[in-house]
Amino acid sequence: MDIWFFLIQVLNGVQYGLLLFLVASGLTLIFGIMGIINLAHGAFYMLGAYLAWWLAGLTGSLAAAVLLSLPLAAGIGYVIEALLVRVLYKRDHLDQVLLTYGLILIFNEAQRIFWGNDVHGVTMPAAFNWSIKLTEAQSYPSYRLFLSAVCAALAVAMYVVIARTRFGMWVRAGASNRDMVAALGINVKLLFGVVFAVGAALAGLAGALSTPITSVAPGMGDTVLILCFVVVVIGGVGSVKGAFLGAMLIGLADTFGKVFVPDYASFTVYGVMAAVLLWKPRGLFA
Numbered sequence: 001m002d003i004w005f006f007l008i009q010v011l012n013g014v015q016y017g018l019l020l021f022l023v024a025s026g027l028t029l030i031f032g033i034m035g036i037i038n039l040a041h042g043a044f045y046m047l048g049a050y051l052a053w054w055l056a057g058l059t060g061s062l063a064a065a066v067l068l069s070l071p072l073a074a075g076i077g078y079v080i081e082a083l084l085v086r087v088l089y090k091r092d093h094l095d096q097v098l099l100t101y102g103l104i105l106i107f108n109e110a111q112r113i114f115w116g117n118d119v120h121g122v123t124m125p126a127a128f129n130w131s132i133k134l135t136e137a138q139s140y141p142s143y144r145l146f147l148s149a150v151c152a153a154l155a156v157a158m159y160v161v162i163a164r165t166r167f168g169m170w171v172r173a174g175a176s177n178r179d180m181v182a183a184l185g186i187n188v189k190l191l192f193g194v195v196f197a198v199g200a201a202l203a204g205l206a207g208a209l210s211t212p213i214t215s216v217a218p219g220m221g222d223t224v225l226i227l228c229f230v231v232v233v234i235g236g237v238g239s240v241k242g243a244f245l246g247a248m249l250i251g252l253a254d255t256f257g258k259v260f261v262p263d264y265a266s267f268t269v270y271g272v273m274a275a276v277l278l279w280k281p282r283g284l285f286a
Contacts, residue, residue, distance in 0.1 A: 004134045009255055015144050017251020018151030022206035023224055024231040024243045025158060026199025032238020033175040034192050036085055037096045040103035041203055042225025046218075048073050048204025050111060053120050053216045062125050066208045070201055077200025081193045089192075108219060117218055122211035147209055154202075155244055162240060171195060175238055227254070230269060234276045236283025245284055249276075 027041045048069050055065035080103070088096050128146055131139035162168035170191055173181045182188045207221070214220075231250055235242025249272055257268030276284065 004138050008134070008138065008140055009259055010252070011140060011144065011148070013252035013255035014248065015148045015151075015251070016255055017248040018148050018155070019206050019210055020224070020227060020231055020251055021155060021244050021247035022151055022209075023203045024228040024235075024247055025155075025240050026202035027228050028232045028235065028238055028240060028243045029171070029195055030199045031232060033171060033195055034085075034089070036088060036196075037093050037100065038085075038199075039097060039100040039225065040080075040107060041100075041199065041228065042221030042223075043104055043107035044073055044077065044200045044203035044221070045207040045224050046111065046221035047076070047107065048207030049211050049214075049216045049220060050115055050207075051204065052208035052211045053122050054115065056122055056211075062122060062212065066205070069208045070205055073204025074197040074201035078193050078197035080200075081196035085196060086189065086192075104222075107221075111218060120216040122216065124212045128212075141213075143212055147213070150209065151206075154205075158240060227269065230273050232283075234273055234283055236280075236286035239283070239285035242283055242285035246276075 023041070023045055026044075027038065030036050030038050030041065051069035051072055052062065052065045055068050056062045059065055059068070084099060084103070088099060124143060128141070128143035131141050132145070133139045162171060170181065170186055174186075174188060174191055174195075178188055181191075203221075227250060231243055231246040233246075234249060235244070235246035250269055253268045253272045254265065257265035261268065280286070
């Protein structure tokens with residue numbers, strides 16, 4: 001194994017970790033702030049991918065498809081929160097699990113009705129249909145670097161919004177004591193609806209951006225959901241910073257596991273989770 005091969009795997013792991021962070025950050029916001037175990041979160045990843053594939057076919061532009069799919073995913077998320085999830089805030093987690101699992105079935109059936117059971121692919125945008133040459137035999141796709149840059153920029157933007165803005169202060173206060181936030185005159189229902197919509201939009205955006213490098217297939221959100229829960233557990237429930245670090249660890253562990261021990265690749269992911277929980281049972285930044 002030469003240094004360039006190792007570098008390519010590091011880049012792949014970082015890119016996959018950043019993509020996981022987009023999905024997991026929304027999940028940790030919903031779980032940590034609203035107290036909702038949202039098993040349907042991965043379905044928004046699938047929804048974003050299918051919307052991007054469908055809209056790219058209509059518009060002929062992946063960029064336009066991504067921009068159009070983002071408000072659609074957010075709007076669907078807000079409607080689901082207002083009509084269904086809102087009644088679960090004062091119920092136990094079993095009701096949340098049953099409802100959100102039912103949403104998975106609804107999303108999967110709706111996907112089959114609207115788009116069928118075929119596996120699809122999205123053509124690489126012409127602007128990124130080239131690779132950076134590393135050696136005579138090895139190169140790295142430019143789109144993966146672009147995807148990493150976009151995800152990293154969104155991670156920084158999310159940190160600034162949550163840590164440095166009034167809206168972020170409301171979100172952090174709502175996570176600590178929602179009753180006190182409501183007593184101070186903040187519309188908690190609207191705040192939670194926006195948080196849920198943002199989480200859905202981030203998952204949908206991750207799915208849309210990943211379409212040129214992954215297949216658009218039925219049930220594609222299920223595997224991502226499991227990995228995102230692993231990321232949330234490693235990082236600590238409700239911690240966006242923890243979700244970022246957890247996503248990086250899982251992205252690298254998954255990538256190098258598939259390269260060096262393909263028969264035990266899934267074990268590497270859960271092995272990292274077990275090691276972190278043995279060290280810090282509540283996650284890195286609980």
